[in-house]
Amino acid sequence: MKRLAAIILSLFLASVAFAAPPQDWIRTGTGLGVEKIRLAVPDFKPAANDPESKKLATTFSTTLWNDLQAAGIFDMVSASFYPLSAPGTPQDVKLSEWEAPPPNANMLAFGNAGVQGGSLTVQGWLFDVKNAQSPQVLGKQYHEQASEDNARLIAHRFADEIIFRLGGGIQGIAESKIYFVSSRGGSKEIWQMDYDGANQKQLTHLGTIALSPHVSPDGSRIAYAGISNTEWQILMYSLELNRPVNFTRFAGTNLSPAWSSDGKSLAFSSSRSGDSEIYVVDISGGEVRRLTNTKGPDVSPSWNPKTNAQIAWVSGRTGLPQIYTMASDGTNVVRMTEQGYAVSPSWSPNGQFLAFAWVRHYGPGEPGASDIYVMDVASKQWVQLTHDGGRNDFPSWSPDGRHIVFQSNRTGKTQIWSMLADGSQARQLTTAGENSQPNWSFK
Amino acid sequence: MGGTKLKLQRIQWFQVVLALAVVIAVAGCAKKKVTPPTPVPPPPPPAPTAMLAANPNTIVAGQASTLTWTTDFASSITIDGIGKVDPIGSMKVTPNESTTYHLVAKNDTATKEATARITVTPAASAPPPTSSSTGDESNARLFSQNVKDVFFELDSYEISPQYEAVIQANGRFLQQHSAMSFVIEGHCDERGSIEYNLALGENRAQATKQALTQAGVSATRIRTISYGKEKPFCTESTDACWQQNRRAHFAYSK
Numbered sequence: 293m294k295r296l297a298a299i300i301l302s303l304f305l306a307s308v309a310f311a312a313p314p315q316d317w318i319r320t321g322t323g324l325g326v327e328k329i330r331l332a333v334p335d336f337k338p339a340a341n342d343p344e345s346k347k348l349a350t351t352f353s354t355t356l357w358n359d360l361q362a363a364g365i366f367d368m369v370s371a372s373f374y375p376l377s378a379p380g381t382p383q384d385v386k387l388s389e390w391e392a393p394p395p396n397a398n399m400l401a402f403g404n405a406g407v408q409g410g411s412l413t414v415q416g417w418l419f420d421v422k423n424a425q426s427p428q429v430l431g432k433q434y435h436e437q438a439s440e441d442n443a444r445l446i447a448h449r450f451a452d453e454i455i456f457r458l459g460g461g462i463q464g465i466a467e468s469k470i471y472f473v474s475s476r477g478g479s480k481e482i483w484q485m486d487y488d489g490a491n492q493k494q495l496t497h498l499g500t501i502a503l504s505p506h507v508s509p510d511g512s513r514i515a516y517a518g519i520s521n522t523e524w525q526i527l528m529y530s531l532e533l534n535r536p537v538n539f540t541r542f543a544g545t546n547l548s549p550a551w552s553s554d555g556k557s558l559a560f561s562s563s564r565s566g567d568s569e570i571y572v573v574d575i576s577g578g579e580v581r582r583l584t585n586t587k588g589p590d591v592s593p594s595w596n597p598k599t600n601a602q603i604a605w606v607s608g609r610t611g612l613p614q615i616y617t618m619a620s621d622g623t624n625v626v627r628m629t630e631q632g633y634a635v636s637p638s639w640s641p642n643g644q645f646l647a648f649a650w651v652r653h654y655g656p657g658e659p660g661a662s663d664i665y666v667m668d669v670a671s672k673q674w675v676q677l678t679h680d681g682g683r684n685d686f687p688s689w690s691p692d693g694r695h696i697v698f699q700s701n702r703t704g705k706t707q708i709w710s711m712l713a714d715g716s717q718a719r720q721l722t723t724a725g726e727n728s729q730p731n732w733s734f735k
Numbered sequence: 736m737g738g739t740k741l742k743l744q745r746i747q748w749f750q751v752v753l754a755l756a757v758v759i760a761v762a763g764c765a766k767k768k769v770t771p772p773t774p775v776p777p778p779p780p781p782a783p784t785a786m787l788a789a790n791p792n793t794i795v796a797g798q799a800s801t802l803t804w805t806t807d808f809a810s811s812i813t814i815d816g817i818g819k820v821d822p823i824g825s826m827k828v829t830p831n832e833s834t835t836y837h838l839v840a841k842n843d844t845a846t847k848e849a850t851a852r853i854t855v856t857p858a859a860s861a862p863p864p865t866s867s868s869t870g871d872e873s874n875a876r877l878f879s880q881n882v883k884d885v886f887f888e889l890d891s892y893e894i895s896p897q898y899e900a901v902i903q904a905n906g907r908f909l910q911q912h913s914a915m916s917f918v919i920e921g922h923c924d925e926r927g928s929i930e931y932n933l934a935l936g937e938n939r940a941q942a943t944k945q946a947l948t949q950a951g952v953s954a955t956r957i958r959t960i961s962y963g964k965e966k967p968f969c970t971e972s973t974d975a976c977w978q979q980n981r982r983a984h985f986a987y988s989k
Binding site: 480501503504517519522523524545547548561563566567568588589590591592606608611612613633635636649660662685686728729 | 892941
């Protein structure tokens with residue numbers, strides 16, 4: 293009996309070891325069995341036949357599709373199932389064509405886009421396919437100056453309307469921004485892009501090294517760390533003035549600024565005492581408060597944005613870096629991770645979770661992949677989100693708390709990726725040069 | 736009694752294992768995708784590999800060092816300043832100043848780069864400590880000849896006993912040349928996080944500064960900066976290279 297069990301066990305282990313490729317893993321979670329709304333989004337019809345209308349209608353349609361797909365709450369009906377003629381106005385819609393298989397849609401978003409006299413007009417509708425009596429859920433009309441950027445902007449707004457209406461009141465994120473570090477121009481500088489990777493543009497021209505961008509809650513400025521006059525300082529860039537603005541200089545090496553969600557305080561790491569520690573300073577100037585007082589590197593603070601009463605950070609006080617939390621006056625220190633190499637905490641908007649990067653088994657001879665994890669702060673239970681190898685680091689939450697942006701070198705070079713907060717739907721947002729340390733705007 | 740219980744447990748455990756095996760096998764099967772039997776084009780060549788090393792990596796001007804390289808699967812191999820080279824080879828070089836040799840191995844699939852740095856110290860014999868008024872350039876040379884870098888263990892900022900002697904020797908030299916001021920740069924290897932490595936590099940620079948002040952060097956002569964993993968000395972992903980990058984580097988300022 294014992295021998296038989298041993299044979300079966302070894303066969304079982306062998307089948308696990310050989311049958312399963314290393315990236316194979318079992319997804320668990322809540323809501324996986326919940327049926328998503330089947331949404332059909334045929335391309336918006338150009339309202340006129342000129343090339344400009346056609347081009348902007350295409351840009352609009354592509355952006356709208358990507359936004360709705362990225363939201364993660366829809367089962368997007370494949371375009372190959374659509375009836376041959378796409379509706380441009382409510383009169384064109386034959387609900388029965390969309391309700392029947394193969395589209396089998398619950399909802400239909402459609403409309404038209406056209407340019408007239410240099411201005412872009414988009415009309416969009418959302419129809420409940422199963423409600424033949426009064427199908428209209430949403431009807432919107434947008435006017436903007438005709439440009440590719442505005443076609444994308446209108447698509448983002450319409451997508452957010454649909455997501456808000458069908459997602460039980462979730463605020464869309466299609467107009468949010470991501471700030472990041474790029475070395476594509478030579479030195480590391482701060483860049484920004486739309487949440488979907490469009491519109492990438494350089495902000496700072498420091499010429500030395502600029503790192504760790506964190507945008508203020510109102511979106512008016514970015515705090516970052518940069519070498520200025522041979523010292524690491526917390527620097528500020530105004531997004532309203534489009535230029536650097538002054539901020540208090542501190543002694544020592546100053547790194548990793550983080551805004552409280554009320555915009556009043558900045559937490560950062562400083563070595564002014566001769567050892568890196570976490571400090572908090574009022575944005576308006578005034579007292580600098582020291583929060584930590586233990587030998588070893590202390591860096592990468594992140595506020596609990598729900599309450600601003602707690603800060604998570606990274607400390608090397610026991611050797612390898614681990615995640616800790618404390619009250620925002622420095623009391624009540626709690627160690628959150630017990631092993632490996634844990635860095636880059638980011639507190640979720642609802643205050644419940646910490647996303648962070650973790651090499652769970654760290655050291656010589658260990659595989660050493662750094663993956664993104666999410667931990668429930670109250671129970672310290674964690675879930676691993678990335679399973680695709682490489683070094684994944686610097687997670688940052690979207691304003692709706694449903695997405696995470698992070699950096700990964702899984703394809704060779706370090707690039708910015710986003711995914712749903714359950715680890716699904718990973719997509720690469722940058723390709724030029726090397727890009728790192730993404731930070732998602734507060735709204 | 737105990738025996739039957741044990742046996743019962745064993746059977747139950749056996750059933751659990753079997754059930755798990757079935758579940759995993761089924762889960763595994765569900766994931767498999769059936770690939771249509773279309774003719775497959777010949778696979779592209781594997782990505783090239785490349786290694787470049789210099790021995791010795793520190794020479795006095797006029798001396799020679801040997802570059803050795805090994806590549807695999809590459810169709811074109813070049814070293815900047817030397818040109819096309821064989822897939823595997825070695826060559827004597829006599830650079831007059833510190834040089835980073837850069838090898839590029841290419842094929843249709845990918846490009847792999849490797850670098851090796853040779854540090855060249857000037858040939859002039861060190862002047863006696865008393866004649867330290869020979870201009871800034873010779874001071875810088877004197878400084879780099881005598882003040883040695885300190886290297887660190889993985890994720891540590893403590894100065895290990897073997898580098899205490901280096902600190903003491905650096906301290907003696909700097910006390911004899913009390914007009915020199917300098918920067919201590921903290922560096923880390925490429926593994927780990929950008930922000931944490933900057934803090935760790937800062938602690939390495941600070942620990943070195945502290946040890947040096949204990950050895951009698953005035954803190955007012957010392958500036959520190961951390962470069963984390965932003966300015967590595969060596970760019971290969973090897974243990975030897977990582978060890979080179981975990982250091983406190985001394986740079987003369989005036």
